[in-house]
Amino acid sequence: MMPLTHTNAFSKLDEIENTALVQLVYVSSLTLTSRLNTTIFDEVEGHARDYNEQYGITGTLCYGNGHFLQCIEGEKAKVAVLSQRIFADSRHKNVQVLLLKVIKQRSFSDWRMRLLFLERWLWSPATKKQATQLSPYLPFAPHDWSAERTEQFLQIIKTFETAPHIKAAGITYNALGNMVRHIAAPHQAFLVVQGFLSVLLVVGLVLLYL
Template sequence: MPLQHTDTVRVLDTIADTALMQLVYVSSLSLKGRLSSSIFVDLERHARVYNTERGITGILCYGNGHFLQCIEGEKAKVLALQQRIFSDERHKNIKVLLLQAIDQRRFVDWRMRSLFLERWLWSPDTKQQASQLAVFLPFKPYDWEPERTQQFLQVIKKFDNPPHIKAARLTYSALASKFRHIIAPHQAFLLIQGCLAILLVIAIILVYFQL
């Protein structure tokens, strides 16, 4: 199960400040995040500069309204980044899935790579490699055990080609998420109103032909 706060504190106490550490957390897109059509571009731009300067590596995954991020680096620097990330109001319901000291980095690219677990956003190169991801889709990482989280990281580490996604598609994805968030609570109302509108049109047509 995801680590609780007491478990997280206990693990952190066993890791030296200068040791390499890996932190994996999951969160959900908040209303503020859904209303930001440029959220993905902004995250990548800011992460590239901040993480490179501080020796942070890892990967950021998004799918089905959820984020999963793996952060690797010295303990003190990872925790400083964690505070920045966890206070970001564009996501919510943050849970730590994995927290551990590591001997070497799993992701050695100094850029913070991004992986979008939405099939329609994948590049052709990504689709060729994506068969291994089928067991993790639809993307619902909140209840992943540490072993499953490790398996997921191992699979995406082997991707030869990171997905190349057009910024416009990311905008459409955020906009679609926004509309789903607004419409979902009112589905029943909209369905009833739609049916009534159809019946009204039919009634008008019948009256017109009877005149």
Template sequence: MQIPLNHMETVKKLSDTPKDGLIQLVYVSSMTLRSRLKSSVFDEVEAHARSYNQQHGITGTLCYGNGHFLQCLEGEKDEILTLQERIFADGRHKEVQILSLKNISQRSFEDWRMRLLFLERWLWSPATKKQADQLSPFLPFAPHGWTPARTAQFINTIQTFDNPPHIKAAGITYNAMGNMFKHIAAPHQAFLIVQGFLAILLVIGLYLLTY
């Protein structure tokens, strides 16, 4: 069962946790159309996360695939709650949903650098493709609605990666544009196919008339 998307619900759930108690929060969200058009959004998110997290003792990982973000955050209760408010207010994504929230005795991700993990097979580098195959059970990436148990299984898988699958900037651009096209074209797929077919017939007709 997913935890309600409400900051006060999170505060209430952690009411018995000391301010400096260690917690893990995992949430998922979807990119907005504006973000899909901006390929640099990934670099911006990663750079900001690394800077902020280092200053506030927060560790974790940020995953992206199929137009969705999944982020695992670990740190002291007060720091995580403050960051959660910032996340909910971030206009670069929407449909934010908390998948898992729990007290932990130790971190799964010790490195303060917020690693960025791409869950798109065709974008993975050859050097990391073999270990990335462990992610097959979670693809295509659609984390909205995951149970806490499935979320934990995913986190346990990715925390073993020495070098997360990575891609080049050009690939990010194509990915963002592809998702944008899918977002726009999907509801009108039949119309686009018919129009494309008619366009081909028109070109053939003009060619026959000319020659």
């Protein structure tokens, strides 16, 4: 199945009974403004936990390389309302639906929407060992995934004992990363570090040829 547009996804949802249990998986990209927002991940995760617990929605929210992949599971009527709200959110763009189907049971029944931070450079050694199966899916670029590839990815992450999450995994930055972690979000720290190293390289070359 090719990725669905908003309109096609909602049309397909309309064909499903309101009480049916469904799984919807979409992908999107953070806007530039959102990437500069150091609290966006806490905001998204906190709101999702509260909303989903209230309405019986389960699933997982993955972030990496500027992209989101979210799996939403619940009654069709409630998933339809939530997906409309999500797709209208201006904090992300390029929304595509990779999977939309009726299911017999939830894949993430014990998760109230956990945020999986798929930035390998931020993982602890223990997390890297556990998540070696994710190597074929990194760098994270889910917009081109087929339905089969999406389902394989979900099968892998639902078996994790601990999620590859920057806080839950106890991940530490390198020395320079630690200096900037209080003023930059995790996904921005890498850019800051790389920028600083680039400046040092330029300065070194200048001094070399003076």
